[in-house]
Amino acid sequence: MIEVDYRFPPGVDAQKQAKVIAVGQTVGTWDARFAHRQASLREHLGEVIRVETENNTGCNIATIRFPQTNVENDISSLLTMIFGKYSMAGAAKVVAVRLPQDYGLSPKLGIIGIRKKLAVFNRPLVMAIFKPALGLSPEDHAAILKEVAYAGLDIIKDDEILGDLDIAPTLERLRACRQVIDEVKQKTGRTILYAVNVTGSADKLLEKARLLVREGANALLLNVLPYGFSVLQALAADADVNVPIFTHPALAGAFCAAPEHGIAYSVILGTFMAHGGADAVLYPAHYGSLPFDAVEEVKIKDSLRSRNVFPVPSAGIHPGIVPKTIGDYGNNVILNAGTGIMDHPDGAAAGVRAFFEALERVEKGESFELESLANGALKAAVEKWGKK
């Protein structure tokens, strides 16, 4: 069974609306002409389980149970059922979705598989984003990767904005960076993952993903919301795409940021990504550069971890917030920084080193007060970006 919590602002007749959803988002009404189908029709009806008032807000939360036979074990048909037409009916927000364990997909690799690929088991992973986001050549990308890779980076990703553009076609970016990855492997034995942004119309995107993997891509990045959960599912279920899929939250705010409409971040970036086949999920950290609710962040983390999906709190991450992140997450987290690595005063390699210095200090329980820091990459980072 599938259960969904809808939040209605005070003033909305939640009992009535809950009934509208349970019936209107499933069978609809029928008359005597369908009396002979009564049993079958009833099986497909939704059911109002309860309606409760939130103490602090006066909002009402209605819980509806939907038959699993109405949907196709995927996120897209689920979205249509739980909020398709009703999303246009007035103020209401989907704030929780509870799915059976076996609903949808599990990650092919997830936390365990990504750690195995990197052979790193006992610390958070450090991830960078190519910056500037657009306008660099494939060779520029390779040069940046070289800098950060030898400094100890685990993972790098394209900026989500970088598609398959003339200035740096996706396959050429991969080929240029793949040389660096191979060289690092040969010289140091370390594996670097490069999450290549896959884009295009659904058919082309899937073809491109397979081509990239054949050409040596060892991770992919997908903007799930602009491209569709059906595309994530196709990638995740594709045996030839045997690399981790990193998902980006681009456009999530259009669904999730409004207080009385849409779907909660924890549902879209937590529940749905975790059942949609993602291996690692990026989302805003509440102490980062985007406004984000700490409670929603915890829910996302828990949804992802419960299905072996790597949480990647992002946006405004820099070395000075590592103590806070490790405090919240422990070791099973990917520290993902764009400018927080690339714009380090002493260059991108120093940006990576600053993260590793930070991790070491956290492990030893040492302070991040400026005066306690030795000169070096971490101190320069904390001087620039501060600490939490």
Next chain:
Amino acid sequence: MIEVDYRFPPGVDAQKQAKVIAVGQTVGTWDARFAHRQASLREHLGEVIRVETENNTGCNIATIRFPQTNVENDISSLLTMIFGKYSMAGAAKVVAVRLPQDYGLSPKLGIIGIRKKLAVFNRPLVMAIFKPALGLSPEDHAAILKEVAYAGLDIIKDDEILGDLDIAPTLERLRACRQVIDEVKQKTGRTILYAVNVTGSADKLLEKARLLVREGANALLLNVLPYGFSVLQALAADADVNVPIFTHPALAGAFCAAPEHGIAYSVILGTFMAHGGADAVLYPAHYGSLPFDAVEEVKIKDSLRSRNVFPVPSAGIHPGIVPKTIGDYGNNVILNAGTGIMDHPDGAAAGVRAFFEALERVEKGESFELESLANGALKAAVEKWGKK
């Protein structure tokens, strides 16, 4: 060039945020290390064109111009660029997007092609939705279709909620209904279009669409927002899918309904559907059963018509509102009714006849006052649902 209007509520520093968007949603910042790439980086930057205050609301509208070279001539990469990360940054709504004429796709058939298929050129088209939405067998669907088809219906569609379910697998629904369509063609010479709902993960959905067309589907229905604009584009660009694609607005409210967040209905259901390859687009009518803004509806209609896409105002349509619809739309509109046909007191065939009676009365300029109506299908409909 691509221009986007963002609306900020009073209190937000629109000038500052416009700059954040122009830079942050394109290249980002760069330092001296990239001085040699300056020219290339600059080419990819967005630009703030103007910021103006709305008279009546005190909101500010910022217009940003984006380079077309940053995107892939599709809706998905466009969404990532114009509102990817920024959708999570605070209160802001995308209220207009202006694209070059040749951006994206045009419909394969659109208004002209759909009319040719039906050989109906001089009146609005009448479309029905199978009801109840779920729980009927393929034979039930065929029986319903038979009833409405002989009454003169032009088009029927699945309810958007009906996926590929055990109780009525998509291919079996098509096969059962296709027999009726063939019989009607043989006996009356008339063509009936059946827009079959295509669902599934992106790869399976595209395969299924091709299979359905090979098996005789003469139209498709796609829930674009749950499945993704990249799926619409793939279908629209596929030479084997040589039938009109009807798009359903399911989930649009999650993007569009909030006053200060997300993307306007006219952008999602107008501009993006029109450049995304849809042939006919469903959206709520402002006098229907869903709350909808009349101004947004006009914008949608105009965006669609300007690219030969059929407007299909929907939700709560019944024979009594035909004068209003024809007043707003003229003849180039599809009148789409679910319960407004299927729940007619004298049955679904009478529901269809009531629409044709209504069209005839509108053409003759006759009143819809109850006392002026002769006994028959239209009178019974107006007695049940009223008039506008």
